[in-house]
Amino acid sequence: MKSSVIIFPGSNCDRDMDVALKKFGFKNQMVWHNDAEIPKSDMIVLPGGFSYGDYLRCGSIAGKSRIIKSVINFANSGGLVLGICNGFQILTETGLLPGILQQNKYLNFICTNVFVKIKNKENKFFNRINKEVLELHIAHNEGNYFCSNDELKLIEDNGQIAVTYCDEKGNDDEYNNPNGAIKNIAGIFNKDKNILGMMPHPERMIDPFLSGEDGSLFFENLVGSL
């Protein structure tokens, strides 16, 4: 199982992701944003961080970097692409995922554990996870997912909502919405479900002594799916 983590100037969750992927059996390689080609991979990961200092809009500059053409080709040929946090923002800026991540509703940087509800398991990212609610970590200033009403209808009709913010019991209502995201959306798929972008960081939940283990469920499932 080969994975590639792309490093942009300002990425800061790339090594955490590398540790997590290797822990669960991926043969991971780090790829520099200015490379033209991605080495043979079963999955590409765009990690969290602050690529290009969040200049212009979060993810917008990284979304035009040299390596992105290969990411788009890989995704369009059905390859698995995972974008976490800033990676999610980059995926929306490239147009691989619909919508955009705006500044959090109350203008605060949020760094906390949250619960998310898995909304669709018919995909390689969540298919055999034996839980409906996961505890994961978020750390972002721009996680307020937004799209037009027409787009939202398409996303809902196609089952593209991946995870929503909720409480421990899975209530994904307005009281459990940390950043103002439309419909509590914490992560979405593309239409074919081979691309997942989400704000929560599963790579921060892989060690019971430091955090929790729900991220482990995510990576174990990924390894098994590929």
Place this chain on the structure above:
Amino acid sequence: MKVKVIVTLKNGVLDPQGKAIQQTLNGMTFDNVSEVRQGKYFDIEVNESDESKAKSQVEEMCKKLLANLVIEDFKIL
């Protein structure tokens, strides 16, 4: 030639920064401020003497990078 661009949030898109600025202005005794919308301004120097050519290039730049049309509109001045 120099081309100036203003990028603003579309009507109806939440602008929490604008809201915070408006509330601050209200608190500073500018009671009659009912709304503030924050935007971005770009000065772009294009090595092109034909104005319409330069502006059409900038329009492409806006659509591809400077504005995200999901939430933003742009105006070339």
